[in-house]
């Protein structure tokens with residue numbers, strides 16, 4: 001394991017990233033970001049398109065960006081660039097096959113040759129890529145290439161891993177595979193930065209930071225991001241994001257006096273909440289059933 005034992009938080013203060021458009025006008029990709037990330041945390045990054053999620057994700061991974069200013073202390077994550085998986089895997093593949101990709105990642109992290117083969121086999125099998133391990137990229141689908149990029153990053157077992165909308169091109173089965181791998185890494189102490197547009201996949205208690213126009217506009221739990229603290233318009237809606245169907249239903253049921261705070265978010269919480277409601281509500285929820293079935 002290459003984990004850094006340091007317990008020092010990662011800390012960003014007054015961070016900005018500015019650039020310029022082709023016509024020379026200045027664009028602020030990030031402005032005045034103050035954010036702390038502790039070792040072992042899971043931090044969701046959310047926001048509409050162009051709000052600055054990918055820029056912040058790259059900064060947190062330790063990638064140097066042109067036009068950056070402010071204070072960035074990487075604490076437990078150390079000085080090395082952390083494994084980062086992007087939405088478009090093609091942009092980051094170095095090897096010619098999934099096996100090579102994973103091997104390159106392990107070599108980059110300085111893993112001893114003796115443990116390399118077992119780690120490669122383990123992650124190939126966990127991602128369901130064993131049968132495709134030695135195929136060239138042009139024989140693999142976009143989703144399989146994405147899985148290979150995730151496998152290579154996960155195999156590193158680094159103190160921090162950044163995933164930028166990595167499930168957007170995966171089918172439901174592979175999305176679940178990836179979520180499980182990342183959850184297992186998190187359980188073993190890896191800090192996770194999870195950029196997502198899928199608000200229905202947020203764990204209710206996971207810290208969630210929301211960006212709007214390059215600024216950090218919310219930093220709290222996913223539950224309070226979705227429902228607010230008695231606000232008329234929830235932080236989620238204030239950011240211009242649409243509430244997931246189930247969250248909107250929970251708010252409506254609260255308005256009707258059928259549910260009380262804390263409102264349910266996870267499938268397990270919904271099962272408990274639905275048990276206390278009448279069959280009409282349950283049928284309506286089941287019509288939008290994927291969420292319930294995942295429980």
Ligand SMILES: Nc1ncnc2c1ncn2[C@@H]1O[C@H](COP(=O)(O)OP(=O)(O)OP(=O)(O)O)[C@@H](O)[C@H]1O
Nearest residue numbers: 019020027029047048049050051052053054055056
């Ligand atoms: N290389 C770049 N140079 C200059 N401006 C950039 C560059 N990359 C992104 N931007 C601008 O910075 C802002 C934030 O972009 P970023 O990709 O971080 O947003 P995002 O929230 O990840 O968007 P999306 O959800 O569409 O991926 C946008 O206004 C974008 O146009």
